[in-house]
Amino acid sequence: MPGHGRGERIIRVRLLPQKNNLLAVSSLLAGALVWGLIWYPYRALDAAGVGGALASLLTYALALLPGLLLLRGRGSEFTRSPGLLAAISLSAGWCNLAYVLAMIDGEVMQVMLLFYLAPLWTVVLAALLLGERPGPVGYVVVALAGAGAMIMLWQPEASLPLPRSAAQWLGLSSGMAFALSNVLSRKARHIDVRVKAVSVWAGVSLLALPIVFAVEQPVRAMQELEAPGWVLIALLATVIFSVNLVVQYGLTHTPANRAIVIFLSELVFAALAAYWLAFEAMDWRQWLGGAMVVAASLCSGRLAHAPPKSAPA
Numbered sequence: 187m188p189g190h191g192r193g194e195r196i197i198r199v200r201l202l203p204q205k206n207n208l209l210a211v212s213s214l215l216a217g218a219l220v221w222g223l224i225w226y227p228y229r230a231l232d233a234a235g236v237g238g239a240l241a242s243l244l245t246y247a248l249a250l251l252p253g254l255l256l257l258r259g260r261g262s263e264f265t266r267s268p269g270l271l272a273a274i275s276l277s278a279g280w281c282n283l284a285y286v287l288a289m290i291d292g293e294v295m296q297v298m299l300l301f302y303l304a305p306l307w308t309v310v311l312a313a314l315l316l317g318e319r320p321g322p323v324g325y326v327v328v329a330l331a332g333a334g335a336m337i338m339l340w341q342p343e344a345s346l347p348l349p350r351s352a353a354q355w356l357g358l359s360s361g362m363a364f365a366l367s368n369v370l371s372r373k374a375r376h377i378d379v380r381v382k383a384v385s386v387w388a389g390v391s392l393l394a395l396p397i398v399f400a401v402e403q404p405v406r407a408m409q410e411l412e413a414p415g416w417v418l419i420a421l422l423a424t425v426i427f428s429v430n431l432v433v434q435y436g437l438t439h440t441p442a443n444r445a446i447v448i449f450l451s452e453l454v455f456a457a458l459a460a461y462w463l464a465f466e467a468m469d470w471r472q473w474l475g476g477a478m479v480v481a482a483s484l485c486s487g488r489l490a491h492a493p494p495k496s497a498p499a
Contacts, residue, residue, distance in 0.1 A: 279389020292353025
């Protein structure tokens with residue numbers, strides 16, 4: 187009957203956004219799981235003589251090779267918004283590279299919590315680049331995240347609560363870069379997800395290259411790496427290839443501040459892995475400061491539902 191067919195169309199139209207939202211959330215959760223655990227195989231490679239920069243270069247370059255096949259017929263995408271794509275490439279590239287370097291040399295949860303100051307940077311960047319006006323909730327996010335960071339980093343002998351090690355600085359900068367790439371991916375909704383994913387792989391490879399030759403001994407490391415190490419690199423490249431595609435989809439179809447909250451599940455995965463695999467435990471400052479950072483991230487999720495604040499006349 188005509189009426190029955192029309193009803194079917196209405197049901198499909200109403201269900202489609204829910205399905206898309208579920209797929210986007212699932213994509214971000216998959217990314218959180220991978221990035222909560224991926225530090226461990228990179229540490230294993232570092233122990234085998236392949237440093238973090240070289241391991242990142244090899245895994246992301248291997249992911250880039252099949253990724254280039256995804257660009258067939260989509261070369262024009264790079265000419266639509268070249269500046270925006272370059273910004274996504276560099277910000278996401280540094281996010282991934284700095285994260286790996288920090289996780290190899292630093293304490294997992296300490297680096298992770300500094301990384302998750304990203305809601306603070308997301309509030310600022312979403313306002314500047316997307317025109318999202320956070321209002322009172324945004325100020326709560328900034329206050330909680332900032333206070334949590336000061337508690338985590340405060341030391342009686344230090345005059346300022348600043349990162350004390352290279353790993354901490356890398357974790358902090360990785361979170362900043364993540365917030366920027368998150369917001370830029372949302373801004374670049376008109377660009378194909380596959381094009382953005384390839385840009386990320388290229389960004390990591392390009393940024394890792396000078397570090398490899400300046401700090402590490404790539405030729406010697408690759409010559410001495412045994413077969414299990416190469417297998418691990420190939421597996422990591424496969425995982426990176428897959429997860430970056432699904433995460434770019436999730437970021438494109440999820441508001442920037444809500445994506446931060448979904449990625450919080452990474453803390454759970456990382457905490458369990460750090461306890462069981464690295465035998466790491468947090469002190470009271472990290473627990474208290476981390477709780478405030480998590481609270482800030484949870485508050486930032488409300489920004490996606492809050493009505494936009496009208497601009498002043």
